[in-house]
Amino acid sequence: MNERAGTPAQQSDLIDVEALIRAYHELRPDVAIPEQRVVFGTSGHRGSSLKTSFNEHHIAATTQAIVEYRASQGITGPLFIGADTHALSAPAMTTALEVLVGNEVRVLVDEFSDFVPTPALSHAILRWNNSPERRAEGEADGIVVTPSHNPPSDGGFKYNPPHGGPADSDATSWIAARANELIAGGLREVRLNEASAVETYDFRGAYVADLENIVDIEAIRRSSIRIGADPLGGASVGYWGAIRDHYGLDLTVVNQEVDPRWAFMTLDWDGKIRMDPSSPSAMASVLAHRDDFDILTGNDADADRHGIVTPDAGLMNPNHFLVVAIDYLFRHRPGWRVDAAIGKTLVSSSMIDRVAEALGRRLWEVPVGFKWFVPGLIDGSVGFGGEESAGASFLRFDGTVWTTDKDGILLCLLASEIRAVTGKSPSRLYAALVEKYGDPVYERVDAVATPAQKAALGRLDGEAIAAAELAGEPITATLSRAPGNDAPIGGVKVVTEHAWFAARPSGTEDVYKIYAESFLGEDHLRHVQAEARRIVDEALG
Template sequence: MAIHPQAGQLASHDSLVNLPELMTAYYLKKPCIKNPEERVSFGTSGHRGSALLVSFNEGHILAIAQAIAEYRQSQNITGPLYLGKDTHALSAAAFQTVLSVLTANGVKVRTQLNGGYTPTPVISHAILTHNKMNQQGLSDGLVITPSHNPPEDGGIKYNSIKGGPADKDITDWVAKRANELLESNLVGVKRLSSDDTDKSDLIEPFDFINHYVDDLENVIDMKAIAKAKIRIGVDPMGGSGIHYWEPIAKKYGLDITIVNPEVDPTFRFVPLDKDGRIRMDCSSPYSMSNLLTLKDDFDIAVGNDPDYDRHGIVCAGSGLMNPNAYLAVAIEYLSQHRPEWPKDIQFGKTLVSSGMIDRVVNGLGRTLCEVPVGFKWYVEGMYEGAMAFGGEESAGASFLRKDASVWTTDKDGFIMALLAAEILAVTGKDPQTHYDAQVSKYGQPFYKRIDVVATLAQKSILGALDVKDVTQTELAGEKILNVLTHAPGNGAAIGGLKVSTENGWFAARPSGTENVYKIYLESFVSEEHLAELEKEAKALVDSVLKV
């Protein structure tokens, strides 16, 4: 895809989302259940959409919230539900809708003390710490966020009693019940008025900020960062972690500068992404261009997406790290600097993450667990303490506490950002320098992800492929060694396929939210070999889709 000519520049005023139009659409537009695009659908990170496209409207949230309340009752989940929201405009509206339904169903809800925003990892942390004590029944949570998606989008995701994204069995049940409620014109949805919701004794203010910040020293070596006087620059990108960095700096004596304290639901201060849209993607050099201009002012600079489950790491001199590269460095560092972690513990990667991770883990003599796309596949392992680290190529990851017990079972942009500072403080070298050493040892990878337009029928075919559907024996001049439709780490279906040779691979899977399929490619040979991989991967996928 060609780079938009305004990529990396601020959007013009007339191109910003029209907030009155967006909010009017949320309340007035009604989803048509017969239209697949307007049904409730849980992808890898919950239900997402836009009120303008009738895919994220009050009707959807009423139905989802009622379904969640009924699911909790069926599972005897009686503890408080931890509810958070990010800074997208639709998040505030959906937050109130959810509250009105949950309280009508008698659900006790804990929300941020004095209002405000709550990041995804903070919700996960709160669920896990609550359930460890188990004094008031088991708890779960909801986060109102479309992650890094554009300002006009909304999203909602359910975190189970194990703290992380609910597994497919749960989300399938919730989606089915929510669509039944939509089909019946929301008959069966319980809801309180705004006044009655506010008066309800079921809403409990909770100090998420201090609860999370006070515990950080048990997962990150904060003393080492403070002692080394690491200068940290932070661009919150207008996200839900905006009010966390100052308490972190104050409690642990860190040198943290917030380079942009603004919060605005139009996200007008975020430069346009490569396609010319505002997207709070902290792994994009275009969206992160504001912070990149300041990279030499700090030892480490970090950015996060609106719900803080992603991280962008900027090293002085070298710039924004590739997300795959940072995952490889984080795994190597943690395996060597967490002495209480068992030697046989697993390190997790999604099957579309870089093969560099495979080489690093193998070189360390550790165990790799390769799973399908979606952080939900790490929840059980991290919850039980069998998996030390879980990461995704899209710049999301989390890891265990120093004592090898669970920290979060959802992606945590805070600890991944602070880990970069710890790496520099402890080793004297920034993460990019460590990655350069890995390249010298294991080879230079060339990685790419592309989107290809696809119909719903084609996406369905791709998601149901069998190994026997691939008849080719070579790819980009090399013998095909593996064709996978199930992840080797846990045997779960990947919803597509992955084809590997000795020095390259590609994976193709349908998008859960757009009419495209995604192709991930990597070569350990050259850019030219990567181009050949891309050409032949498209041809192979076209052949099995019969397009």
């Protein structure tokens, strides 16, 4: 924890926006250098122009690759595109538009030149493709220009195919490989034209008007609860006021400032500016208002993550709110399929497992990455999909799909519905669940690893774990594939009756991540974490 974590950003912490944008246009990547290649992680290609990892050539080549990919898949409809408030998002969107127009792709941008949250773009794609009349014009897909909650110096570029969610690894691997090929060829095969002749779409209006079909807005309005919403300078800044006005809620937009430097932020745990609504350090200025509202929320830069603050507990741990949301939704959504499963990533809390069992619902445990929830959300076989990193979405009242990407705005509104319907804060409801199912302690830490060790960990088979015990308990399972869909987890998970740990390599740093949880207290968690390092190190040799 950095000594300045949770304190206001100072001038020395702020980026030079002009230098960042200048580097975007001037620096040329060399794809022979691994750090300068196009690489798609779980949420698209990310990097910084100053490090020559997110520059004009990257975006031009990636967009051309997307054009070629969608053509190979027979995607002939419009492409929705939107961007968040990061400094690199606007120039990257301009580059993308030039390539899309140059390739004669039908493009839809925001009608009011507003920022576009990730869930609003997913909603737009699905709305188009679920309309027989519009679908007859060709399936739609989309691009979101965002690095999510990453620092102000970063840029991000994500492709969402016609299912509306993050593209799967088959698509992203092809796009990245083709983009790097185009860069190596000096962009000679990239077609560009002036970014004109684009159509518009009211992302905000369509999204806001549809919310009454997934959240009990009337219950919120009747309760007259006081709601505070902080966009943290992100793409939801225009959405919260629109929600208030459209539905007549007692809702205050706590901070309406947009600043690509994020000068108003408090520093995250490591001393960096990071718009993470699940971090107490990043949310320190928001937490100062906790007593002013019945429910206070935060979103990250593209609004796909949520932070829930209550007067009695402050900022809720993301796992805790996921548990409350699941328990509430599966008791208050009679229109969902009776066999609709509860989706969780394998590094989310086992408290979810216990709640799922009590609800009599099937648990669907998948690898890290929201893309795994997409098929189940589309056909209604998964009622709720959530990640420990404060990302989730769920079905409409009638059991049909809402978004297939994470929706932080939706989860924030759900917190208000829960408060309005039950009369209790989500944090008090979690305390009641703890009395029934136990009180887990959860933490993620990093351990140093060489590139070779990281690669080995990503390929590790659960059978390579020789240990029989973990922190004094017999090991009941060693997993290298997810129980829900048998997909490789890119690491290993070790489980006992009262604890578990999972180890996965970092995609950007020379470390591996250890997620661990214990129902036997913090001392036992420390024991689990220490043994996790030893077990993984032995397996890696």
